[in-house]
Amino acid sequence: MTLDKSFVPIEVIFSSRAHAAICAETMEHHPLETGGILLGHFHQHRWQVIEAIDPGLGARCTSTTFEYDHAYVNHLARKLASQYRLPLRLIGLWHRHPNSFDNFSNVDNITNRRFAAMSIHGALSCLVNLDPDFRLTAYHVPKDLSYQHLPAVVGDSLIDSSLFTPICAADISTKRLSDQNLVLDLQQLFIRLPRAHSALQFRLASALDPLLQQLDVQKRWLYGLRACGHCLQLALVEQRGPCRELWELALCPRGLITALRDDGLRLNGTQFSDHLLEVNHGC
Numbered sequence: 001m002t003l004d005k006s007f008v009p010i011e012v013i014f015s016s017r018a019h020a021a022i023c024a025e026t027m028e029h030h031p032l033e034t035g036g037i038l039l040g041h042f043h044q045h046r047w048q049v050i051e052a053i054d055p056g057l058g059a060r061c062t063s064t065t066f067e068y069d070h071a072y073v074n075h076l077a078r079k080l081a082s083q084y085r086l087p088l089r090l091i092g093l094w095h096r097h098p099n100s101f102d103n104f105s106n107v108d109n110i111t112n113r114r115f116a117a118m119s120i121h122g123a124l125s126c127l128v129n130l131d132p133d134f135r136l137t138a139y140h141v142p143k144d145l146s147y148q149h150l151p152a153v154v155g156d157s158l159i160d161s162s163l164f165t166p167i168c169a170a171d172i173s174t175k176r177l178s179d180q181n182l183v184l185d186l187q188q189l190f191i192r193l194p195r196a197h198s199a200l201q202f203r204l205a206s207a208l209d210p211l212l213q214q215l216d217v218q219k220r221w222l223y224g225l226r227a228c229g230h231c232l233q234l235a236l237v238e239q240r241g242p243c244r245e246l247w248e249l250a251l252c253p254r255g256l257i258t259a260l261r262d263d264g265l266r267l268n269g270t271q272f273s274d275h276l277l278e279v280n281h282g283c
């Protein structure tokens with residue numbers, strides 16, 4: 001496999017907090033193995049590690065192995081990731097090895113391969129040894145596991161500030177929250193239908209134009225659209241109610257608009273237009 005040079009990092013930068021978390025976790029479990037996951041970004045050809053998460057209250061550490069408490073790690077990763085304006089991503093992992101053993105075991109290779117498969121950038125995998133002083137060795141892990149040793153540095157000022165900005169009270173507004181809720185609602189609706197990624201057929205786009213204008217002026221529904229060539233998928237989210245509907249709008253062989261709801265209800269263009277304007281009498 002040929003590596004895309006744009007994805008090959010030149011170094012790893014740890015925030016002082018992430019590095020401290022690794023040191024503290026190593027000390028706490030000495031001489032047993034321990035480890036954790038790393039959150040941050042691949043940015044400007046560098047792994048930028050902003051948070052390091054311990055393996056959890058239910059982790060099992062022995063002198064040669066350790067197992068994560070997955071529920072704890074997943075929970076904390078989600079919480080920490082959302083505390084930054086640019087939500088952190090899972091970028092890799094670290095673990096301690098006994099004595100001076102600083103190669104990856106077969107089990108490590110399997111784990112590293114799994115992490116590397118999660119991102120086009122691959123992953124970061126770090127080993128910690130105490131022989132006798134703390135020694136961290138960082139490796140870039142491409143998908144083919146051709147490990148590359150990377151220099152590692154520590155310092156908050158080295159991390160791109162755009163990645164390191166925590167959210168603040170000014171980021172919270174009910175408008176923003178309702179926008180986020182709408183995005184989630186639309187995602188949950190659209191997931192129910194397969195999508196054909198192709199531009200809308202010109203004939204269909206022209207026929208639907210009056211309906212789309214009507215959607216823009218009515219007050220009951222917020223909506224999302226997905227173009228699928230021969231049909232337009234339309235997700236409707238009631239603004240002040242619980243109704244959620246998913247439609248596919250297409251042209252019948254006679255060139256007339258037909259609207260099919262995902263529960264099987266079929267309406268012609270006029271009926272669908274009336275449906276959009278109905279005052280809410282329940283879903």
Ligand SMILES: [Zn+2]
Pocket residue numbers: 095096097104105108
């Ligand atoms: Zn290992």
